[in-house]
Amino acid sequence: MRNVFSRFLIAVLLAAVQSAWAQIPTPKEHFGFNIGDDYQLANFTQTEAYWKKLASVSDRLKLTVIGKTAEGRDQYMLIVSSPENLKKLDRYKEISTKMARAEGVTEEQARAMAAEGKSIVWIDGGLHATEVVGIHQLIETIYNVVSRSDAENKRILDNVIILFTHANPDGQELVSDWYMREKDPVKRKNEGIPRLYQKYIGHDNNRDFFIQNQVESRNMGKQLFVEWIPQIMYNHHQRGPAGSILAGPPYRDPFNYVFDPMMVTGIDAVGAAMYNRLNAENKPGFTRLTGSSFSTWYNGGLRTTTHFHNMIGILTEIIGGPTPEPVPLVPERLIPNNNTPFPVTPQKTWHFKQSIDYSVSLNYSILDYAARNSDHLLYNIYVMGKNSIRRGSSDYWTPTPKRVDEINVAYKADQAKARPRTPESAAAGGAFRGGGGIPSKYYDDIFQAPAKRDPRGYIIPSDQADFPTAVKFINALVRTGIQIEKSKSAFTVAGKSYPAGSYIVKTAQAFRPHIIDMFEPQDYPNDFQYPGGPPIRPYDAAGWTLAFQMGVKFDRILESFDGPFEKMPYGTLQLAAGNVASGSAGYQIKASVNDAFIAVNDLLKAGADVYRLSDGTFYIPQSTKSKSVVEKSSKELGIQIGAVSKKPSGTMQKVAPLRVALWDTYGGSMPSGWVRWMLEQYHFPFNVVFAKEIDAADLRSKYDVIVFVTRAISAPSARDSVMNAMFASRGPKEEEVPEEFRSMIGTITASKSIPQLKKFMEAGGKIVTIGSSTGLAYHLGLPVRNAIAEVTKNGSNEPLPSEKFFIPGSLLNVSVDTTAKASWGMSAKTDVYFDNSPVFTVSPDAIAKGTIKPLAWFPNASPLRSGWAWGQAYLQGGVAAFEANVGKGKLYAFGPEITFRSQSHGTFKWLFNQLY
Incomplete structure (x- = not known):
C-alpha cells in the first residue's frame, strides 16, 4: 500500500512539475508590465527574449528566423497553430502555394485540397516603428493565441496557420529605447528621435515591396510571395482620421483595374467581419470607404502588393500610444453614415490599452473568419489564379478610364456628324435614346480593338544596352513570386529575332495582375472633389510602372508564343552572363x-x-x-x-574619385537615406553632411560635390524667415538631445547656408540638387523661372492652381541631351518620376552664352507615360534639368525625382556622372 501511495505521489509531483514547466508566461511576468499599460514600451531585445521563452514552453508555436535586418538583428516569423497542424506544415504550405498558383490543378483537385488544407493568415506588426501599437498588439495577440483554451481559440488553432511577423526589429529597438530613456514616465515622448527607424528609409519601408531593395522587404516578400502565399494578410498601422478610432476596409475608390473582382469583394467580406465584431463588443469609431484616404490603387506597400497576388490584403490605421491622448470632437463625424456606422464620441483620455484591445479584437475577427471559411479562402484564391491564367491565355482588355473616354469621344463625334448640334440636343447631352446607353459597336470597335488587347507575354532581350539592370528588374519579379522563363538559344517571335539568354514573362499566370502592373502604364482616373474643383490626391503614387522607371527595353507580344524557353524555379534569382x-x-x-x-x-x-x-x-x-x-x-x-x-x-x-557629401538632417530624410543606400550599393565613397557643417564655412577644403535631395532646400519666398522659424521650432531643443546627435540639428537657411553654398561653387565645387532642392537656383539669382505659372490679373507670376495643373507621382517622358557629360550613358528619350516637380523656363540669352545648359526638357504637350497628369500640356517646352556655371563650379538642377526610392534606375546616371 505504501508503494502504491508513493508511486501516486511521484506521479502527482511529476504532473505538477510538468504543468509548471508548460505554464505560458504572461507579458507582465516577462516585461514587468502589461502590454498596453500607459507610459510603457517593450524594446526588441525584450520581445525577442519573450518569444524565445514562449517557443520553449508552447507546442502551438514555431519560432523561425526569416533573415537578418539592415542592422544585423534576427527578423522573426512566429508560426502558430495546433500541435497537430505544426507537424504537417510542409503539406499545408504545399497546398497553399499550389492553390495560389493554380497551375495544373483541376477543379476536383482544388476542391479536395480546399477541404484538406488550412487557411494561412499573415499578421504583422511594427513596420512603421513610431506607430507603436503595431508591435505591441502583435505581442499581446500571440500571447492570447498560445495561452487561451476557449472554443473560439481552439477553432482557430485547428483551422488556421498564423504567420505572426515582426516587420521592423531595428525600429522597435530604436523607438522604444528612445521613449523609455526618461525615468519619469509622464515625461516620456517619441518626438525628437534622431534618425530614421529603418536604417536607410524610415517610413518608406512600406513603399518597397514591388522592388524589394531593403533586406527586411526581401525577408518578408519571400514568405509572402514564394514560400507561403497566405490567403489573408493583415498589416497594422497608425493613425486613424481625427474623430475616429481607426480606418479599415473596405477602402475608397479607385481600386486598380487589374484586380480580380473576388479580391475586392474578399476585402469587403473580411472587413464586414472586422467591424461587426467591434460593434458587437461596443467598440465604436471604425471608419471605412471615403471616411479615410486609403485606397487599393497603389502597388508597393506591404499590404498593397499582396492585392496584385490575389491575397485579401487588410490595412487598419488606429489611434493611440503609451502616452494617453484625447479623442477630439469632429462634428461631421458624429452622425452615423455608411462611412462610419457607429461613431465614437469625443473622449478626454484615450489609453494605450484601449488601442491594444481593439487590435486584438480585430485580429481575432480575421482569424475567426478564416477558421470558419478556410475551405472558401483556399478555393477562392485558386479561382482567382485560374481567372488570371485564363485572361493571360486569351484575348483580354483591361478596362481603363482612357478607353472609356475614347468611346465617349468617338460617339459624340459620330453624333455631331449625324445631325446638326442644336441647343436642345446640347442640353440633352447627345444621349442615346435606346435605354440610356450607346450602340455596342463602340465597345467592339474601340474598347476591344485588337491592337489594344493585353499582351500574352513580354520578351526582355539580352542584347539591350543595360542588360544587368534589366536582370535586376527580372529579379524584382522573381522576388514577388512571378514565373520567369529564359531562352536557351536564339529564337524568333512575331517576325523578330532574339538572342539566347533573353527573358520571357508570360501573363498566363496566377499573379498576372502584378505582371501587368509592372510592365504596363497605370491609368489613374480624373478624381476631383467636385466638377471644376481641386483634385483629390492619390493615396501614394498614381503611376510607377517599374519597367519604365528602370529603363528596361521589352516587347509586348499579343499572340500566344513559345520557343526554346526554360522555366526558372520559383524564387530563383538571376544573374546576367558577364x-x-x-x-x-x-x-x-x-x-x-x-x-x-x-x-x-x-x-x-x-x-x-x-x-x-x-x-x-x-x-x-x-x-x-x-x-x-x-x-x-x-x-x-x-x-x-x-x-x-x-x-x-x-x-x-x-577619372578620379571626388570628395562627396550627402545632405541629411536631424530625424533623418527618407530621400537622403535612399541615396545613401544607393551610394553604398554602387560603392561610392561619401560623407553625410548636416546644416551646421554647411553653415560653418570652408566647405571647399573638405568636399568637391554636395548632393541635396528633395525637401532639403526650398525656393525663396517672402515667408522664408517664418518657415525657418517653424522648422526650427518643430525640431528638438539642443539641450534635449544627447551630445552625440547635436551636430545634426539645424536646417538649410537663406541667411547662413546659401552664402556658404555659393562660395563653395564659386571656388570650383559642384552641387547636385534634386526635386524641390532645385530651388537653390532661385536663391543664386540664376536666369530661370517657374515654367508652371501664369500671370495673374494684378500682373504677378503665380504657380498654376491644382485645378489647372496637377501631376502627383507619375512617370513622364523627357528628351535628353546625351552629348552632355552630365548625361553620358542616358537614353535620348527617358522616363522620369515626376511628383508636382519643379519645371523651368531658362533665359535664351543664358543658353546662348553657355551660362546654363538644358539637360532634359518636355518636347511635347503629352509626356505622360504612366499615372495621372492633369494639365500636362503646360509642360511643353519646359526644362526638366539643367546645369549652370557658378564661378568656377557648377550647379546641377534635376527637377524630377531621379533617385526616387531607388526604383528609377533609368535616371541614376544623372547622379553618378557628377560624382567623378
Missing part, C-alpha cells in the same frame, strides 16, 4: 551600364587608372591591378567588358 574580351591595351565598359560605376569605383579603390572617352565610355588600361578587378566585376555583376588592342585616340578624361 564576359571579358581579350585585348592587349586595355578594357572598355559602356557608359549605358549602371553597374559600370560599381566596377569603376572598385578599380579606383584598387589604385587602377580609369579614363572616360568623349562619349562617356570607360577605358581601363591593362595592368595587374585592373585585370583582377575587371574579371571579378564581370563575373559578379554580369557586365560585358570590351577590350582594345591599342590605346584609344582622341581626348580622354582621367
Whole structure:
C-alpha cells in the first residue's frame, strides 16, 4: 500500500512539475508590465527574449528566423497553430502555394485540397516603428493565441496557420529605447528621435515591396510571395482620421483595374467581419470607404502588393500610444453614415490599452473568419489564379478610364456628324435614346480593338544596352513570386529575332495582375472633389510602372508564343552572363551600364587608372591591378567588358574619385537615406553632411560635390524667415538631445547656408540638387523661372492652381541631351518620376552664352507615360534639368525625382556622372 501511495505521489509531483514547466508566461511576468499599460514600451531585445521563452514552453508555436535586418538583428516569423497542424506544415504550405498558383490543378483537385488544407493568415506588426501599437498588439495577440483554451481559440488553432511577423526589429529597438530613456514616465515622448527607424528609409519601408531593395522587404516578400502565399494578410498601422478610432476596409475608390473582382469583394467580406465584431463588443469609431484616404490603387506597400497576388490584403490605421491622448470632437463625424456606422464620441483620455484591445479584437475577427471559411479562402484564391491564367491565355482588355473616354469621344463625334448640334440636343447631352446607353459597336470597335488587347507575354532581350539592370528588374519579379522563363538559344517571335539568354514573362499566370502592373502604364482616373474643383490626391503614387522607371527595353507580344524557353524555379534569382574580351591595351565598359560605376569605383579603390572617352565610355588600361578587378566585376555583376588592342585616340578624361557629401538632417530624410543606400550599393565613397557643417564655412577644403535631395532646400519666398522659424521650432531643443546627435540639428537657411553654398561653387565645387532642392537656383539669382505659372490679373507670376495643373507621382517622358557629360550613358528619350516637380523656363540669352545648359526638357504637350497628369500640356517646352556655371563650379538642377526610392534606375546616371 505504501508503494502504491508513493508511486501516486511521484506521479502527482511529476504532473505538477510538468504543468509548471508548460505554464505560458504572461507579458507582465516577462516585461514587468502589461502590454498596453500607459507610459510603457517593450524594446526588441525584450520581445525577442519573450518569444524565445514562449517557443520553449508552447507546442502551438514555431519560432523561425526569416533573415537578418539592415542592422544585423534576427527578423522573426512566429508560426502558430495546433500541435497537430505544426507537424504537417510542409503539406499545408504545399497546398497553399499550389492553390495560389493554380497551375495544373483541376477543379476536383482544388476542391479536395480546399477541404484538406488550412487557411494561412499573415499578421504583422511594427513596420512603421513610431506607430507603436503595431508591435505591441502583435505581442499581446500571440500571447492570447498560445495561452487561451476557449472554443473560439481552439477553432482557430485547428483551422488556421498564423504567420505572426515582426516587420521592423531595428525600429522597435530604436523607438522604444528612445521613449523609455526618461525615468519619469509622464515625461516620456517619441518626438525628437534622431534618425530614421529603418536604417536607410524610415517610413518608406512600406513603399518597397514591388522592388524589394531593403533586406527586411526581401525577408518578408519571400514568405509572402514564394514560400507561403497566405490567403489573408493583415498589416497594422497608425493613425486613424481625427474623430475616429481607426480606418479599415473596405477602402475608397479607385481600386486598380487589374484586380480580380473576388479580391475586392474578399476585402469587403473580411472587413464586414472586422467591424461587426467591434460593434458587437461596443467598440465604436471604425471608419471605412471615403471616411479615410486609403485606397487599393497603389502597388508597393506591404499590404498593397499582396492585392496584385490575389491575397485579401487588410490595412487598419488606429489611434493611440503609451502616452494617453484625447479623442477630439469632429462634428461631421458624429452622425452615423455608411462611412462610419457607429461613431465614437469625443473622449478626454484615450489609453494605450484601449488601442491594444481593439487590435486584438480585430485580429481575432480575421482569424475567426478564416477558421470558419478556410475551405472558401483556399478555393477562392485558386479561382482567382485560374481567372488570371485564363485572361493571360486569351484575348483580354483591361478596362481603363482612357478607353472609356475614347468611346465617349468617338460617339459624340459620330453624333455631331449625324445631325446638326442644336441647343436642345446640347442640353440633352447627345444621349442615346435606346435605354440610356450607346450602340455596342463602340465597345467592339474601340474598347476591344485588337491592337489594344493585353499582351500574352513580354520578351526582355539580352542584347539591350543595360542588360544587368534589366536582370535586376527580372529579379524584382522573381522576388514577388512571378514565373520567369529564359531562352536557351536564339529564337524568333512575331517576325523578330532574339538572342539566347533573353527573358520571357508570360501573363498566363496566377499573379498576372502584378505582371501587368509592372510592365504596363497605370491609368489613374480624373478624381476631383467636385466638377471644376481641386483634385483629390492619390493615396501614394498614381503611376510607377517599374519597367519604365528602370529603363528596361521589352516587347509586348499579343499572340500566344513559345520557343526554346526554360522555366526558372520559383524564387530563383538571376544573374546576367558577364564576359571579358581579350585585348592587349586595355578594357572598355559602356557608359549605358549602371553597374559600370560599381566596377569603376572598385578599380579606383584598387589604385587602377580609369579614363572616360568623349562619349562617356570607360577605358581601363591593362595592368595587374585592373585585370583582377575587371574579371571579378564581370563575373559578379554580369557586365560585358570590351577590350582594345591599342590605346584609344582622341581626348580622354582621367577619372578620379571626388570628395562627396550627402545632405541629411536631424530625424533623418527618407530621400537622403535612399541615396545613401544607393551610394553604398554602387560603392561610392561619401560623407553625410548636416546644416551646421554647411553653415560653418570652408566647405571647399573638405568636399568637391554636395548632393541635396528633395525637401532639403526650398525656393525663396517672402515667408522664408517664418518657415525657418517653424522648422526650427518643430525640431528638438539642443539641450534635449544627447551630445552625440547635436551636430545634426539645424536646417538649410537663406541667411547662413546659401552664402556658404555659393562660395563653395564659386571656388570650383559642384552641387547636385534634386526635386524641390532645385530651388537653390532661385536663391543664386540664376536666369530661370517657374515654367508652371501664369500671370495673374494684378500682373504677378503665380504657380498654376491644382485645378489647372496637377501631376502627383507619375512617370513622364523627357528628351535628353546625351552629348552632355552630365548625361553620358542616358537614353535620348527617358522616363522620369515626376511628383508636382519643379519645371523651368531658362533665359535664351543664358543658353546662348553657355551660362546654363538644358539637360532634359518636355518636347511635347503629352509626356505622360504612366499615372495621372492633369494639365500636362503646360509642360511643353519646359526644362526638366539643367546645369549652370557658378564661378568656377557648377550647379546641377534635376527637377524630377531621379533617385526616387531607388526604383528609377533609368535616371541614376544623372547622379553618378557628377560624382567623378
